[in-house]
Amino acid sequence: MDDAAVLERKGYSLSATLGEGSYGKVKSAYCNKLKCNVAVKIIDKRKTPRDFLERFLPREIAALKRLHHPSIIKTYEIFETSNGKVYIIMELGVKGDLLDYIKITGAMKEDFARLKFQQLASAIKHCHDSDLAHRDLKCENILLDKDLNVKLSDFGFSKPLSRDENGRTILSKTFCGSAAYAAPEVLQGIPCDPKISDIWSLGVILYTMVYALMPFDDSNVRKMIYIQKQHRIPFPKSKYLTTECKDLIYHLLQPDVSQRLCIDEVLKHSWLQTPKSQIPTSPSAAETGECSQNLHDKKPEHKQEAKTHPAEHEGQKENGSS
Structure with a gap:
């Protein structure tokens, strides 16, 4: 199942790619529940080195779950599919960096x-x-x-x-x-x-x-x-x-x-x-x-x-x- 279909089942309508790296990409999507655009970080664990999977990815996910502050990007949802893809749904910085x-x-x-x-x-x-x-x-x-x-x-x-x-x-x-x-x-x-x-x-x-x-x-x-x-x-x-x-x-x-x-x-x-x-x-x-x-x-x-x-x-x- 492709990313659009996976996210559609979760209530997100996938749209433009915001950026792409060696082991994943970030896309924008519309969230039907929140009635706003969000950022979706998609990481394919099958294409990532072990060091990243064992240290950096778990730390990032733990930090996102743990931190709640008005000036820290909000994380709405994190889920993983059976084919090894991790989806992190976050607040969209609409004015860029x-x-x-x-x-x-x-x-x-x-x-x-x-x-x-x-x-x-x-x-x-x-x-x-x-x-x-x-x-x-x-x-x-x-x-x-x-x-x-x-x-x-x-x-x-x-x-x-x-x-x-x-x-x-x-x-x-x-x-x-x-x-x-x-x-x-x-x-x-x-x-x-x-x-x-x-x-x-x-x-x-x-x-x-x-x-x-x-x-x-x-x-x-x-x-x-x-x-x-x-x-x-x-x-x-x-x-x-x-x-x-x-x-x-x-x-x-x-x-x-x-x-x-x-x-x-x-x-x-x-x-x-x-x-x-x-x-x-x-x-x-x-x-x-x-x-x-x-x-x-x-x-x-x-x-x-x-x-x-x-x-x-x-x-x-x-x-x-x-």
């Missing part, structure tokens, strides 16, 4: 960026409070609904956190995700708390929202790590940002993991509170070097909805236990 939105509209004004970042940070707090790290935070994995509300998606790399006998988080040794958004400790293969590494990725996302640029050029990863470890963040003079916004970016993109903010500290930061008028300030010594990268210079990636297998993500490297 954040990267495409920024490419079209340009850098966000701070007040608007504050609202979107607040939604995203709130979603990450929900994950972290549930002892789950996302591990692949980037603009392509943030969908927008019809009202431009943030909907965090793609939990293929997510990982439930384990603790040792002293209650401390067991460190991760796996590099996953995209180099441009990955924390320097991840890129260097240093065992790390993936929740803290998520915070760095939030910094890259916020920078991209307000500048419509990437903060670091990942065409030379070794050079990029060198710049990151010096805590050199380019704040282009072409756009004025408040002191608070730059301060938050500076503390999110903190190379010293012991000094990097946790998600609760992020949400309490002054920039995310009531906006205040600011007087422009001179760049600090840390604001050196124009090493940011235009979004349109980035290599094209799969559409967010097309992500059907973690191994398709740019820059994945297994360095040990995941």
